[in-house]
Amino acid sequence: MTKVHPKAVINPSLVSSDQQRFYGETSTTSRNLNPVVLTVWKKSLLFSCDGFTVYDSNGNLVFRVDNYAGSNKSEVVLMDASGRSLLTIRRKRASITDNWLVYDGETTVNPRFSVAKHANFMKAKSLAHVSSTGSPKKKSLAYEVEGSYAQRCCMVYDDKRRCVAEIKRKEAVGGVAFGGDVFRLVVHPEIDSTVAMGLVVVLDQMFGGSSRRF
Template sequence: MTKVHPNTVVLELDGRSISGFDECQYSAAAVETLTVWRKSLLFNCNGFTVFDSKGNLVFRVDNYSSTSTREVVLMDSAGKPLLTVRRKKLSVTDEWLVYNGEETRKHCLSIKKHMNILHYSNSVLAHLSPCSGGSTGYTVEGSYSQRSCMVYDERRRLLAEIRPKESVGGVGFGGDVFRLVVQPGLDSAVAMAIVILLEQMFGSRGSFSLIRR
C-alpha cells in the first residue's frame, strides 16, 4: 500500500501563531510543501489530514457526517482550533466567512464562488476579500477536480498552489491525496481554509460535505 506520509508521530506546531490574521498580516518564512489527505483519521468522520514535508501531522479537520453543523474548524495537530469556516447566512451568492480560532463575531476573510455566466470561458474559481481593507483581494484559478489550482494576489503574485501528488513507486494517489505548496507571505492555515472551501464549492459528485447547504 502506498504511504500518504512518511512518519506516524504526531507533533505539535512549534509555537506558530496566526494572530494578526484579521489585519491580513499573513506570515511564512519559506516555501512550505504540505501533503493533504482528504480523509479524517477519526472513525465515522469526514475531513482532512495534513502533513508537512517531514511527515509530521500539522492540520486536522474532523466533522461527523451525522451532525447538522454549518461550520468547519481547522485544527492543529493537538486539536487546537486555528480557523473556523462558516457559510454566510442569507447569502444570494455562494459565500463563506473565515474567523480566527472559534471567533463568532468579526470575520477576517470572506470567500465567494466566482459566478461565470459563460461557464467555461475562464479559469477563475473564487474571490477572496480580507476584511482589513489593506488589500484589494485575491483570486483562485485553475481546476479543483484536477487538483490544479493557484492563488494569486492583486499583483498576480503566486501565493499558493494545489498540485497532484507525485506517484511513489509507480502507484498514483488519485484526487484524495495532493500537494499544497504555500509561498512566503501566506500562512499555511489560510491556504488550508481555501482548500476546505474549494472542496465545498467544487467537490466531485458523491464527495463528502463538511458544511450542510
C-alpha cells in the first residue's frame, strides 16, 4: 500500500505498528465545483478498535470512527480528525426493518435523517432509502442508495435522480491491488461530505458482515 503521513496529530502510543497510512489518487479539484475524492480505510487507528479512517486527496486525515471491542454496536459516532463528534448513528429500536437514525454531533434527539434498509429483494440493486425526519406527513425521500456495498460499487441518488455520491473499488497502485477494506468515496457538490460518509457507516452496519449479501 502507498504510505502517507496525514497531518492530524494522533497519539502514537494508541496506534498499532502494523497500520500503515495510505493514500489514494492525487487531486487538485475544487471542493466547491468538482467532486471530492476520499480514500476510505475500513480500520481504526487505535488499538482494540474497529471502525474507519478516511483521508482526503492530500493525505490529510478527514474522518474517523473508533469502536472499542465490546462496545455498543447499535450506536456509531463519526468524528473529524481531531476526534470531535460530527454525527451519531443509532439503530432504531423496535423497528421491523433495519432502520438507522442519524443525529448531529453527540445529540440523540431530533434526528437529522433516517436510513431504512430496502426490504424488497426482487429489486436487489436498491439497498436503502434515506429520508428526512419529522412527522409522517412531512417525511420525504432525500436519497436512494443502489448497487452492492459488498462489491464496493454503490451510487447515491437524490430526489431528482442525480448521482450525488459514489462508492468505488480502489484501483491498484504500483501493481499492488487493494482489498475491499480500502475504497474510494466520491462526493459530488450536491451533498455534504459528512453526510456521505455517514451513509457509508450506515451501509457498513447493514451490509458489512461476512454473511450479508449486498
